[in-house]
Amino acid sequence: MGFFGTKKDVPPPHPRREPRFDLPVTPEAIAGVFDKCADFNRRTLYLNNDPSRQVEMMYIAGQVRNERACDYVLRPLTQNEALSACPDMDAAFDLMAKGGLYSLSVQTRDTADQVIFDLIDGSVALFFPGKAKVLTLSAGTEEKRSVSDPENEPDVKGARDSFVESLRTNTSLVRRRFRAPELKVEEQIVGRQSLTPVDVLYVEGIADPSLAEQVKARLEKIDIDALLMTGSLEQYITEESRTAFPLTVYTERPDRFAVGLAEGRVGVLVDGIPMGWLFPATLDSFFRTGQDRTDSWAVAAALSVLRYVCMLITLFLPGLYAAAVLFHPELIPVKLSLSIIAAKADVPFSTLTEVLVMLLAFEVLQEAGLRLPSSIGQTVSILGGLVVGSAAVEAKLVSPAVLVVVAIAGIAGYTAPSQDFAGALRIWRFILSIAGGVLGLAGLALGGAVLIYRLARMETFGVAYLTPFASNAGKQREGHTVLREPLPKVKTRPDYLNTKNRRNQG
Amino acid sequence: MRRLAAMVMTLLLLTGCRGREPDELALVRVLGVDGRGPVTLTAVCGGDDQGNGSRGTSTGADFLSALEALPWANEESREELALTSVSYLIVGRDANLEAVLLAVLRDQELAGLSTVWLADQGAAALLRNCEDPAAALALLARQGVKAPTAARALAALWDDGQVELPVLDAGENGMECRGVGSWR
Known part of the structure; x- marks a missing residue:
């Protein structure tokens, strides 16, 4: 019995019947x-x-x-x-x-x-x-949910429509923004039983033709019963399956999707799923929001830096705390050190246990808040976060410093625009906390190195996942890195997309 | 899977290098030095209104051997001696200031940034009469009493042949500054 269940020999795949119904047309x-x-x-x-x-x-x-x-x-x-x-x-x-x-x-x-x-x-x-x-x-019916506001990607100065479950509505939402006839919409059917139409969108003359071919080939290879959920696409279309980090970028905003196509990316829309995917997905794409292009360049650049800093905080802060307290108290200012010592004297658990239990409690609260109806979910969050948190401190079950560290790390994680990416960071936060608590700063550095090694090994459609930090060294054009420049100065498309037409403006 | 198991095993093996919980640390804030052979050290932990004001004294042939003889320095002690937070160094008139400062600056844990003060009546006697020496010294520093760091004091001693140190005496708050004394 393994962690994922009993491992048995998998029977060979059934060949697809072609034609599916070999019958007379009567x-x-x-x-x-x-x-x-x-x-x-x-x-x-x-x-x-x-x-x-x-x-x-x-x-x-x-x-x-x-x-x-x-x-x-x-x-x-x-x-x-x-x-x-x-x-x-x-x-x-x-x-x-x-x-x-x-x-x-x-x-x-x-x-x-x-x-x-x-x-x-x-x-x-x-x-x-x-x-x-x-x-x-x-004579088909066109009953569908009407186009509504994007709930998960709000933008004060952006459009108010979002993708719906109807594929043709979604392609029309894109085409209304992207009127160039070079916008190609190629359709494939995926899923033996669901027979789900999947459209591949790209702009001929801009997108790398080999990228579009790769996306189509990967879709062609997906041989599953039903493509009904996002995971069915995301986990089958990417080459790396043993990672917590997302390898696809999705959006529910047609305007953001169209911008991606104009950049030279290849998009995928699936019937029945109210979102679109853009390929390839690189690390920086998980830190961008649609609002980055509507804000002033200075604000957008500052917010971008803030998101990266928050990523480091959410990832390393609990581990750094455990490492500093347990192995390197000299790193902590004396007054803070004395405060931690005074608070810790009455707590019966070890620092690492405290950190891990609080991280776990944070996850439990978050999960409970998500699964419950929104009104009850909020109550659970308040009860859990404030009442139970302060009660735990007063009952000397946990140090106030640990509570603050875990809360800061947790809240910093919410600044990541992609919650898929934030989820992966949360898993690695546990690993790095254990590494820091067991081996100190050396463990934290080791854990960080393993994380970077794993990320550096990953590619999406031939593009390094750590782009723009670890590829195209010295060639990366302005405006496509952490800091965004004023849009009139960003005259080229990202190099790593290998677009046929590099310039995006006059 | 094998690699993961190997990594977990390695980590488990490495857990031998265990850290110290914060409440197991004897965080020395004030260190008093008396005598030049033998040297008597008086260490005051915690304080600064933060509790944990445990104290310990030790005697050794010189500064370093006295340091090693502090009660938290032996392996049986529940607490581990931490000298990284020594902010105040109080020196009695009978101490060998140059040797003490040299030892402080050469020690990996003792910071050269700790300030140096002079106790005419002896550091041990002064500290014995003060409930929270760290808080009293911090108050004096906030009131504008300037004490040189160990590095500056040694530099002055070598360059000028003397160093000006604030002189401490027992007072209402446990300690008070009685002016500046010159050490030659």
Whole structure:
């Protein structure tokens, strides 16, 4: 029994069946596929009330919008005199395919797979007696959540819309901002059972073509049952799986997504997931916010520095405290040292235990606050943070200094714009605290070196994860590092994106 | 997995180098020196209104051997002697100031930034009568009494052949400055 469960031999993968349904294109065969499906519907229609001219109509309720099916298919089918005037059913079929019915998308299908998936996508299928071809007319419902404010990436001076669960709405949100016809939207289907449409977006002439090809190839390789959650994409599309650090940058803001495309990145949008991913993801991309481009360059640069400093604080402060108190008391100012000694004298636990328990308590409080409804979550946070915290200090269960150190480290972690990245920092905070508490500053340095080593080994789509700190040495252009320069001075795209067109302004 | 196990094992082995909990430290704030052979040291820990005002005395042939004889310096002691926070060095008239200052500056833990004061009646006697010497000396420093650091005092002694030190005496607050005395 291992940590992740019992390890057993994994059976070989089932080969994908191609075609999925090797059936004749007949109403009976298709109806057989949807046997025991209560939402499947089938009915026989007469062309212009002529019983000698029958058409079988199929659709899946809920996938089709009733008004569209009635107004654009049923009504002309039964009342259009031009159809009844056709000499035979072949002519009627041609007329329907060429505009006799009023759907924006009319397809002539000759395989069972095509017909079945069109039905699932919200089309109405028309079968003609004795004909091996089927007409499918798009009449899908467009029920979806309306475009709303970005909740997780607010921007005072930015746009107020965010991605929704509908892929086509999301591509339109991007295209409305990026009107260049060079914006390419290539679609792939991922997931054996979910058959989720995934769009790869890039700007031809700017994005590195090999990067776009790599993204498409990785998507092609994803062979899973269902792509329904963000993790299904993030963990399969990246090459490094044994790391806590995120290797993908996501955003719910179409404007930030479009800026990424203009920079030369490749974007991915997935049907059913209200966010977009940008590739490649490098360390600096987790410290940028959409607001960085709307703020003054000086403010944006100062905030950027603050975020990096907070990253170091959240990562190293508890470990540094444990190391200084246990191994290097000379590092601590005398008065603070005396205060720590006085407080520690009544606490029964070791300093390292105190630090680890408080870090753990912080995580528990955070997790409890997240899982509960927001109103109760806030109460839990207040009760846990203030009442229990101060009670623990008064009961001499924990030193006030440890409480302050853990609280500062925890709050500093919240300044990271990417909570995925902050999550990885939290895991490493534990490791570095143990290293500092066990080996002192040497342990902290060792832990830091291991962390940097691990980060330096990682790449995303051929770009070093530590970019711009550890790659393109000496070549990095201004404005793409920690400090942002005034936008008019940032005349080039980031070097590491290897864009075809380096200049981004006149 | 093997590498991870090896790392964990290494860390566990290295846990032998255990740190000291803060309450196990005897943080000496004031060090009194009397005599030139034998040398008597009076160490006052904590203080400065922070509690933990434990004291200890030791005698040795010279400054360093007296230092090693302080009660917290032996291995059986629950507390570990920490000299990194010595802020005040009180020297009796009978001490060998040059030897003491040299020893202080050569010691890895004792900081050359600790200030040097003179006790006419002897450092041990002065400290015995004062409840919180660190707080009393800090108060004197805040009141404008200037005491040279160990490094400056030794430099003055070598360059000028004498050094001016504030002279301490027992007073209302445990200690008071009675002026400046010259040490030749």
